[in-house]
Amino acid sequence: MTPSSTRFRAVIFDLDGVITDTARYHYLAWKRLADGIGAPFDEAFNEELKGVDRMGSLELILARAPRVHGADEKLALADAKNEHYRRLIATMTPGDLLPGALRALEQVRAAGLKTGLASVSKNAFTVLDRLGIRARFDYVVDAATVRNSKPDPEIFLRAADALGVAPGDCLGVEDAAAGVASIKAAGMFAVGVGDAQVLRQADVVIPSLERFDLFAY
Ligand code: BG6
Ligand code: MG
Secondary structure: OOOOOOOOOEEEEOOEOOOEOHHHHHHHHHHHHHHHOOOOOOHHHHHOOOOOOHHHHHHHHHOOOOOOOOHHHHHHHHHHHHHHHHHHHOOOOHHHEOOOHHHHHHHHHHOOOEEEEOOOOOOHHHHHHHHOOHHHOOEEOOHHHOOOOOOOOHHHHHHHHHHOOOHHHEEEEEOOHHHHHHHHHOOOEEEEEOOOOOOOOOOEEEOOHHHOOHHHO
């Protein structure tokens, strides 16, 4: 292979923590909720929530709370977290793209590959619009239609199917351990973005998208 060719036919990106730093906003919103109900919460525990959908994340937090919460209380807590999160993302602009994100998206498209987005966040379309990058994706999975959150492979397989590319010809990009597990369960090549200790299952780990190079994998 020459340095400008690749065996892949599609690249499927996660959003939160890969393309923009919304992982920080999720953390802040969950932290306030956890503090309010007396559940212990720190950065290490937060790693377990990354890539996990809203109700799944809430259940993980409530499992550490000092008392049991009923179904109505759970819905109210999830709504409150989401309202807080939506206030945090309301002022985002294209300036909130993480370093290297735009260049990575451009590299993938310029090489003639399909570009997909696989985020379990029901706020993903809002975030993409605030960043001004929705049109840069050939397909964005609608999280509202995903039944099984990461680490299940469903969302990455759905993206591949919609792009018309076999999973084995896809490269997935993720910042969460659950997300990398989802990519690998889908039979794809996984590029982890972040800490190699956390993203052990990834085929390659890079510290940020600034180091993303489609032609190196
Ligand atoms: C994932 C985040 O992308 O989306 C999780 O990594 C978050 O932290 C999940 O809980 C669901 O997001 P939302 O916006 O639907 O509550
Ligand atoms: Mg993420």
